[in-house]
Amino acid sequence: ETGVTQTPRHLVMGMTNKKSLKCEQHLGHNAMYWYKQSAKKPLELMFVYNFKEQTENNSVPSRFSPECPNSSHLFLHLHTLQPEDSALYLCASSQAPGRSGGAHTGELFFGEGSRLTVL
Amino acid sequence: DQQVKQNSPSLSVQEGRISILNCDYTNSMFDYFLWYKKYPAEGPTFLISISSIKDKNEDGRFTVFLNKSAKHLSLHIVPSQPGDSAVYFCAASRNTGNQFYFGTGTSLTVIP
Numbered sequence: 001e002t003g004v005t006q007t008p009r010h011l012v013m014g015m016t017n018k019k020s021l022k023c024e025q026h027l028g029h030n031a032m033y034w035y036k037q038s039a040k041k042p043l044e045l046m047f048v049y050n051f052k053e054q055t056e057n058n059s060v061p062s063r064f065s066p067e068c069p070n071s072s073h074l075f076l077h078l079h080t081l082q083p084e085d086s087a088l089y090l091c092a093s094s095q096a097p098g099r100s101g102g103a104h105t106g107e108l109f110f111g112e113g114s115r116l117t118v119l
Numbered sequence: 120d121q122q123v124k125q126n127s128p129s130l131s132v133q134e135g136r137i138s139i140l141n142c143d144y145t146n147s148m149f150d151y152f153l154w155y156k157k158y159p160a161e162g163p164t165f166l167i168s169i170s171s172i173k174d175k176n177e178d179g180r181f182t183v184f185l186n187k188s189a190k191h192l193s194l195h196i197v198p199s200q201p202g203d204s205a206v207y208f209c210a211a212s213r214n215t216g217n218q219f220y221f222g223t224g225t226s227l228t229v230i231p
Contacts, residue, residue, distance in 0.1 A: 043221035107153050110162030
């Protein structure tokens, strides 16, 4: 497989369920992201992992819990979600600046997204 | 507060004509700008980018123009083709960081 792959592509869950979204990148990148896309809103950055360390958490509710076990895999654990959390969740990767800093070397590569519906 | 804005939610263009998609930003620290294209049920795919040291970047039928003083960029597609029908997102970032800010997207329809 190539690029960024996300599973599942579609997920329907109740508010009391616990589920996880999975993302895997095969591009050798060192940064991975979770974005949320809701209707008529910009893509909202949720979490960023740089070299497996979380570097950004944009005030995301604790019912969303990310996990990055290595630079190729990223999870988003979901529990006690609300109907307004229904959205398309996009994973992305990029080659971010090294640990010593420097310019960003490329764009984001997105997966196809996981369409989440919370009942 | 939205730092990247695409004020036109939709645009329709005749096949063969030019499509112009616009984007405005508010943060003068942004120095790297990108356009993404998104088809239904797919993730966004990178189209073209421009660094703030340039005012134009061209790739085939796609050209991005940057006006730093106006904090405005535009994507020109010429000639437009039906396969270009998609949602186009503008994004901006600071070159030393890895946080990208996106607009709300413009849905382009190219009419055969």
